[in-house]
Amino acid sequence: QVPLQESGPGLVKPSETLSLTCTVSGGAVSDGGSISDFFWSWIRQPPGKGLEWIGYASHSGSVNYNPSLENRVTISVDTSTNQFSLNLASVTAADAAVYFCARLSPHWGSMGYWGQGVVVTVSS
C-alpha cells in the first residue's frame, strides 16, 4: 500500500486550472499520530530543476502558500476520505513539472512520507 498517491490529469491547457488529489493511506495516516497531527504539502519539480514548495494545509483549514504562487493556489484537506487536494489556477508552460504530495511534520518541519509524483504537462 503506497502511503501517498497523487492522481489527476497529466495534461492541462494554458489558462485552465490544474487539479490534483493526494490519497493518504497506511503508515502515512497512522505513523506518529493521525491525519490531524500533520500538515499536508505539495511540492513540484520542473524538468531538470530543483524542488519548489507550493504550500501546505492542515485538517482544520489553516494554510500556508509559497508567496510566488499564493494568488493562484488552493490546498484543502478532507479527513473523511483521507485525501488532500491542490488547485492551481491560470496555468502556463512554467507550471509544467512533476508534482509531489508529502506529509509535513510540524514538530520537525520535515517530510518523511512522499508520493511517487505525477507529471503535469501544460499544452493546448
Add this chain to the structure above:
Amino acid sequence: EIVLTQSPGTLSLSPGERATLSCRASQSVSSTYLAWYQQKPGQAPRLLIYGASRRATGIPDRFSGSGSGTDFTLTISRLEPEDFAVYYCQHYGGSPPLTFGGGTKVEIK
C-alpha cells in the same frame, strides 16, 4: 526572506570517499527545522536527516548532519554506489514558511 544556498553544485567523488555537503542560510535559522533529502532520478525525495542531525528511520549511519545558525553540513562518511544522487536541504518556518536549497549533485568520479 530565508534563502538556502547549497555548495558545491556538483561533487565528483569515488566510492569509499567521504562527501561533505554544505547548506548556508541567508539568516540564522533554528536547527530544529533543518532537514536533508536524497533524490535519485525518477524518484521522490527521501528524508535523510531532520532536526539538523537526527537520522530518519532506516537511514544508514554513514549519513550524518551537523551545524547551527547559518551553516549546516551533510556528511556521507564512505560513499556507497547507491549514494550517488542529488541532495537537498530544507528549512521550515520564517518567511517563506518552507524553502529548499538548490541541491548538490554527488556524481561518480
